[in-house]
Amino acid sequence: MTQRNIVEAINSALVDEMEADQRVMVLGLDVGKLGGVFRTTSGLVEKFGAQRVVDTPLAEAGIVGASLGLAVAGMVPVAEIQFLGFTAQAFHQIGPQLGKFRQRSRGRYHCQVTIRAPFGGGIRSPEFHSDAVEVQFVQSPGIKIVMPSNPYDAKGLLIEAIRDPDPVLFCEPDRLYRAGRAEVPDGAYTVPFGKAALVREGGQVTLVAWSAAVELCLRAADLLAAEGISTAVLDLRTLVPLDVETLCSQVAKTGRCVVVHEAPLSAGFGAEISATLMEEVFYDLEAPVGRVGAFDVPFPAASLEDYYLPSVDRVVKAVKRTLES
Amino acid sequence: MSARKNTAVAIASRQVLQPDGKLVDGAQPMEEEFLLEALRWMMKSRLYDHKVIALQRQGQFGVYSPGMGQEASIVGSAFAVDPARDWMVPQYRELMATVHHGLPLEVISSQYLGKIAPARIPDGVKVLPTQVAIAAQLPQATGLAWGLKLRGEDSVVIAYVGDGGSSEGDFHEGLNLAGVTKAPIVFFISNNQWAISTSRRVQSATRSFALRAAGYGFDGVEVDGNDVMAVYAATRAAVEKARAGGGPSIVEATTYRMSFHNTTDNPSRYQDPKEYEEATTRDPIERVQKYLASIGLWDPQKEAEWSDELREENERALKLAAEAQAPRPGDVFANVYEEAPPRVARQRSELVDGRRD
Numbered sequence: 140m141t142q143r144n145i146v147e148a149i150n151s152a153l154v155d156e157m158e159a160d161q162r163v164m165v166l167g168l169d170v171g172k173l174g175g176v177f178r179t180t181s182g183l184v185e186k187f188g189a190q191r192v193v194d195t196p197l198a199e200a201g202i203v204g205a206s207l208g209l210a211v212a213g214m215v216p217v218a219e220i221q222f223l224g225f226t227a228q229a230f231h232q233i234g235p236q237l238g239k240f241r242q243r244s245r246g247r248y249h250c251q252v253t254i255r256a257p258f259g260g261g262i263r264s265p266e267f268h269s270d271a272v273e274v275q276f277v278q279s280p281g282i283k284i285v286m287p288s289n290p291y292d293a294k295g296l297l298i299e300a301i302r303d304p305d306p307v308l309f310c311e312p313d314r315l316y317r318a319g320r321a322e323v324p325d326g327a328y329t330v331p332f333g334k335a336a337l338v339r340e341g342g343q344v345t346l347v348a349w350s351a352a353v354e355l356c357l358r359a360a361d362l363l364a365a366e367g368i369s370t371a372v373l374d375l376r377t378l379v380p381l382d383v384e385t386l387c388s389q390v391a392k393t394g395r396c397v398v399v400h401e402a403p404l405s406a407g408f409g410a411e412i413s414a415t416l417m418e419e420v421f422y423d424l425e426a427p428v429g430r431v432g433a434f435d436v437p438f439p440a441a442s443l444e445d446y447y448l449p450s451v452d453r454v455v456k457a458v459k460r461t462l463e464s
Numbered sequence: 465m466s467a468r469k470n471t472a473v474a475i476a477s478r479q480v481l482q483p484d485g486k487l488v489d490g491a492q493p494m495e496e497e498f499l500l501e502a503l504r505w506m507m508k509s510r511l512y513d514h515k516v517i518a519l520q521r522q523g524q525f526g527v528y529s530p531g532m533g534q535e536a537s538i539v540g541s542a543f544a545v546d547p548a549r550d551w552m553v554p555q556y557r558e559l560m561a562t563v564h565h566g567l568p569l570e571v572i573s574s575q576y577l578g579k580i581a582p583a584r585i586p587d588g589v590k591v592l593p594t595q596v597a598i599a600a601q602l603p604q605a606t607g608l609a610w611g612l613k614l615r616g617e618d619s620v621v622i623a624y625v626g627d628g629g630s631s632e633g634d635f636h637e638g639l640n641l642a643g644v645t646k647a648p649i650v651f652f653i654s655n656n657q658w659a660i661s662t663s664r665r666v667q668s669a670t671r672s673f674a675l676r677a678a679g680y681g682f683d684g685v686e687v688d689g690n691d692v693m694a695v696y697a698a699t700r701a702a703v704e705k706a707r708a709g710g711g712p713s714i715v716e717a718t719t720y721r722m723s724f725h726n727t728t729d730n731p732s733r734y735q736d737p738k739e740y741e742e743a744t745t746r747d748p749i750e751r752v753q754k755y756l757a758s759i760g761l762w763d764p765q766k767e768a769e770w771s772d773e774l775r776e777e778n779e780r781a782l783k784l785a786a787e788a789q790a791p792r793p794g795d796v797f798a799n800v801y802e803e804a805p806p807r808v809a810r811q812r813s814e815l816v817d818g819r820r821d
Binding site: 164190195196198200201203204205206207208209210211212213214216231232235236240241242243244245246247248249280281283303304305333379380381383384 | 580581583584585586587592593597600602603604605606607608609610611612614615617633634636637638640641644798799800801802805806807808
């Protein structure tokens with residue numbers, strides 16, 4: 140076993156899949172000699188050559204559109220969009236094109252394409268770099284949405300994504316890229332989609348989160364434990380497909396739930412979680428489902444991001460509110 | 465001709481056959497057999513348009529964009545690629561090009577009837593689905609050509625777009641990437657002077673769309689898009705160049721949409737009838753018929769015979785399309801995922817079986 144952080148785990152997944160399958164290629168901005176702005180693709184061009192690790196022109200729609208065509212030609216592209224916020228420049232090639240191509244071709248073609256994109260606040264990056272827009276793609280059926288929160292899942296879920304015959308949007312929590320190392324096996328393994336992970340047991344309330352918000356929830360749970368409040372943390376891992384079964388059975392156990400995400404609150408994925416719980420386990424609930432998100436304003440200047448993003452304090456308060464009702 | 469000065473219609477820099485059916489001095493004509501075959505496909509295209517427009521007016525066909533006036537571009541370009549190894553990436557006004565490339569007419573017809581399984585492009589037919597999100601097909605076509613090159617295949621891609629599509633961002637991103645990767649691709653711009661009601665005059669200040677190739681580091685040619693011999697020759701040269709490793713090209717076919725944008729459109733609201741009348745004097749089909757008549761290979765009787773045969777062929781395909789499997793409610797969920805997520809599977813059983821598990 141080897142200790143790896145998320146950057147190293149992703150790199151390891153790419154190396155394993157590129158070694159195992161000649162069709163797998165990496166393309167995007169600065170993925171070659173630079174190794175990506177976060178170094179996730181470090182060393183790949185030296186190992187696999189410039190034909191399979193391609194620095195593309197600065198053109199997000201071009202990168203995604205070309206990936207669709209590469210897949211039709213029989214390649215397995217892993218495209219990097221440098222920051223998720225810049226998927227705005229490729230939006231029409233993701234949902235309407237990649238997501239619908241199988242249906243539009245009546246099943247003749249499918250798109251074995253992975254789009255990797257770092258995102259999230261907390262690293263003082265310039266504007267547009269921090270936007271958490273994952274929920275925009277939930278309304279684009281055909282795209283799977285993967286949100287790892289830790290090094291082990293990052294590697295296993297990325298390998299699952301690369302091997303998935305359908306397009307996958309793989310969102311990487313840049314704040315946690317180098318936050319810590321964990322055991323990540325050498326060699327390929329997969330973590331299945333649609334299987335949420337209970338990352339902390341707790342009897343009184345369940346925090347539901349994904350990506351970097353999981354780490355936030357774990358810190359909040361520690362603080363709550365010191366006050367005698369037992370809090371479970373459920374990591375959804377993937378938004379599409381959604382593990383409705385685990386979500387509902389876990390929340391039914393605690394009777395109380397707070398959803399936490401970095402995206403703005405209104406029509407965030409927390410609303411979907413809350414609505415699902417209403418439909419499925421309403422009579423097991425002992426309090427209204429709480430939500431903690433970013434505020435319904437655009438991501439502010441980095442100097443203000445700590446006020447804008449969900450904080451441990453806001454999560455703790457939300458949990459206490461739900462226990463009071 | 466000096467149409468360029470008064471109308472948007474640019475005079476092609478390359479022409480073999482003049483509108484009056486006479487060869488340009490010193491030009492090499494297409495081989496007669498080949499030209500006759502091209503004429504047959506052009507006539508088939510126009511007769512199909514007439515037929516399905518009539519059906520659409522009776523509520524028996526979907527919204528349709530005819531190729532009328534552009535048959536030389538459609539057929540001449542399709543003849544320049546090899547259906548066995550080359551790929552065709554259409555927009556939506558090149559129906560008969562895709563049929564020439566191996567897509568059965570009944571299959572593409574069934575798509576306009578809302579059929580699902582019968583409209584599936586058969587395995588082995590190297591055609592992508594029609595594209596209504598204008599120009600989105602261009603980066604995809606570039607990726608396809610690039611991928612075929614990486615796979616070591618001996619294939620070329622022909623991708624279609626119009627004068628309107630050339631204004632899209634995807635046009636730039638797709639062509640720029642093709643230049644950088646030296647992808648084996650031909651971008652065929654059917655400049656038919658109209659994007660629904662928007663005239664080519666206000667589409668771009670460039671005097672030629674083919675010129676744009678220079679900005680991407682490859683070649684572009686303008687050709688009389690109503691001259692099937694010239695379209696074939698120019699496209700063929702671009703295809704051969706791509707196959708030999710010479711990278712992408714633009715072929716700009718200057719033509720005229722001698723019809724509406726689609727069956728919901730009404731050009732009388734925006735089109736100068738004189739411009740349309742002028743365009744009809746450059747009809748791509750009549751031009752070939754005049755030339756063939758001048759060398760004794762065409763006469764009214766032959767035209768009548770061919771028209772009857774082609775109408776019958778088209779109607780046979782349309783009959784097959786109409787009789788093909790009608791869509792079933794469960795097809796709403798067909799062909800979205802290799803394996804449907806549980807929630808989607810549940811929605812399907814709710815619709816199909818009327819129950820919630």
